Amino acid sequence: MSIPNAILTLCMTLLVPAAPGDATAATAPPPPLPPVPTAEQLAWQDMEYGMFCHFGINTFHNEEWTDGSKDPATFNPTDFNARQWVETAKSAGMNYLVVTAKHHDGFCTYPTAQTDYSVKMSPWRGGKGDVVRGVADACHELGVMFGCYLSPWDRHDKRYEDSASYDGLFKDYLRELLTQYGPVGEVWFDGAGSKGHVYDWNGYYALIRELQPQALIAICGPDIRWVGNEDGLAPDTLWNVQERPADVLEGASDKSPATSVARVWWPAECDVPIRKGQWFYHTDGEKNLRSVKELLDIYYRSVGHGATLLLNVSPDRRGQLPEADVARLKEVWGILNETYKLNLAQGKPATATNVRGKDSAYGPDKALDGDPNTYWATDDVIVSSQSLTVDLGAPAVINRAMIQEYIALGQRVEAYTLEILNGTDWKEIVRGTTVGHKKLDRFPDVTASKVRLTITKSLACPAIRSFGVYRATTE
Numbered sequence: 001m002s003i004p005n006a007i008l009t010l011c012m013t014l015l016v017p018a019a020p021g022d023a024t025a026a027t028a029p030p031p032p033l034p035p036v037p038t039a040e041q042l043a044w045q046d047m048e049y050g051m052f053c054h055f056g057i058n059t060f061h062n063e064e065w066t067d068g069s070k071d072p073a074t075f076n077p078t079d080f081n082a083r084q085w086v087e088t089a090k091s092a093g094m095n096y097l098v099v100t101a102k103h104h105d106g107f108c109t110y111p112t113a114q115t116d117y118s119v120k121m122s123p124w125r126g127g128k129g130d131v132v133r134g135v136a137d138a139c140h141e142l143g144v145m146f147g148c149y150l151s152p153w154d155r156h157d158k159r160y161e162d163s164a165s166y167d168g169l170f171k172d173y174l175r176e177l178l179t180q181y182g183p184v185g186e187v188w189f190d191g192a193g194s195k196g197h198v199y200d201w202n203g204y205y206a207l208i209r210e211l212q213p214q215a216l217i218a219i220c221g222p223d224i225r226w227v228g229n230e231d232g233l234a235p236d237t238l239w240n241v242q243e244r245p246a247d248v249l250e251g252a253s254d255k256s257p258a259t260s261v262a263r264v265w266w267p268a269e270c271d272v273p274i275r276k277g278q279w280f281y282h283t284d285g286e287k288n289l290r291s292v293k294e295l296l297d298i299y300y301r302s303v304g305h306g307a308t309l310l311l312n313v314s315p316d317r318r319g320q321l322p323e324a325d326v327a328r329l330k331e332v333w334g335i336l337n338e339t340y341k342l343n344l345a346q347g348k349p350a351t352a353t354n355v356r357g358k359d360s361a362y363g364p365d366k367a368l369d370g371d372p373n374t375y376w377a378t379d380d381v382i383v384s385s386q387s388l389t390v391d392l393g394a395p396a397v398i399n400r401a402m403i404q405e406y407i408a409l410g411q412r413v414e415a416y417t418l419e420i421l422n423g424t425d426w427k428e429i430v431r432g433t434t435v436g437h438k439k440l441d442r443f444p445d446v447t448a449s450k451v452r453l454t455i456t457k458s459l460a461c462p463a464i465r466s467f468g469v470y471r472a473t474t475e
């Protein structure tokens with residue numbers, strides 16, 4: 001065997017996932033359907049829900065976009081407490097937090113060496129304060145993934161007028177943020193305001209890869225894509241695999257010079273502010289706080305459509321999340337916890353129209369065991385019209401369903417139905433399209449003694465990581 005072939009074989013061996021759960025599985029797992037997620041993307045998709053915190057000079061001016069001329073002396077939080085942000089995020093079910101290190105106004109919330117337009121020139125903590133440090137430390141301590149937002153558009157710094165000199169400055173900012181604050185899980189590049197400006201994107205990406213190879217580059221970046229709106233909503237049909245434009249080619253698994261696009265795993269993030277239209281705190285903004293009903297709807301249409309939700313909660317002029325917002329977040333999470341605490345299908349007897357290699361390691365019960373590392377899979381030749389039927393034991397009232405694919409092997413399901421048995425009749429209650437990381441369905445109360453999930457169309461044999469039915473008592 002030539003050396004390149006040996007390397008290829010080794011790589012293929014590493015790429016082929018091990019058989020799930022049961023070490024005695026005799027049957028090979030389904031071959032991955034490329035492109036597949038990286039380990040970091042997979043872990044991030046499992047996080048599902050994060051907190052965005054816009055905090056900076058705008059916080060003190062009741063403005064969303066200041067123009068870079070506000071006096072740094074106006075930045076003066078009276079009782080800054082980043083731990084309160086992170087504790088709130090954690091207790092509201094959020095697993096990561098992204099904080100603004102610099103917004104479009106150019107004001108840095110950390111004491112950068114690159115400009116005077118920063119916390120250093122503010123009266124806060126005698127110019128010794130550091131927002132990014134506070135948030136990063138609290139995140140690391142409390143086990144919440146830390147991310148930072150760095151606006152490419154800069155309305156303050158004169159160097160912005162010259163692309164090359166600004167690229168140097170921007171890389172210096174990145175170098176500071178990626179070397180002084182411990183592990184960074186996500187770097188968020190906002191596209192706003194940048195039309196017509198030329199950036200050295202590939203240079204930025206290369207620097208991030210060098211300094212923090214595990215960090216995911218979001219929005220204007222190759223690892224996480226923007227869902228395309230600021231309402232926090234993902235479409236019903238959501239594919240992780242995308243044709244990514246040529247300007248974010250880095251990391252592509254399959255480059256096509258002819259079309260200048262790459263087919264890559266590029267999962268979607270939904271960002272939305274908890275107060276309508278306000279990313280930054282405004283003194284009279286509480287009236288814009290979204291209702292529990294609106295927030296639940298956003299959750300169902302983001303996380304429940306297979307995307308990740310980054311919900312913005314703005315710290316106020318104290319440097320703390322307002323009590324009303326904190327209470328709202330906890331209420332929403334309380335309802336979701338209550339709804340999903342009991343999977344009526346978990347551990348119940350199940351049958352399937354086909355089981356991969358007739359091997360129990362891929363049986364239908366593997367979608368009902370609560371184990372994220374196991375899944376129900378069928379033989380490769382049979383990719384459509386495959387069902388999993390669960391016997392609930394006794395008739396139960398249900399109004400929610402949850403399906404997950406084992407996306408480490410790629411995204412496969414194109415369409416599915418959900419039916420229930422009530423007496424002797426089967427009735428269709430849901431007809432859906434993609435599943436991906438997670439699909440949450442809501443439907444009116446039905447009484448079911450059995451439920452049947454049918455994968456009606458799939459790109460390759462289905463690999464279903466979990467399936468559940470629930471009863472929500474709140475709309």
Ligand code: FUL
Pocket residue numbers: 054064190191192271279
């Ligand atoms: C937008 C920005 O202009 C907003 O101020 C905010 O940062 C949001 C996340 O992205 O495009």
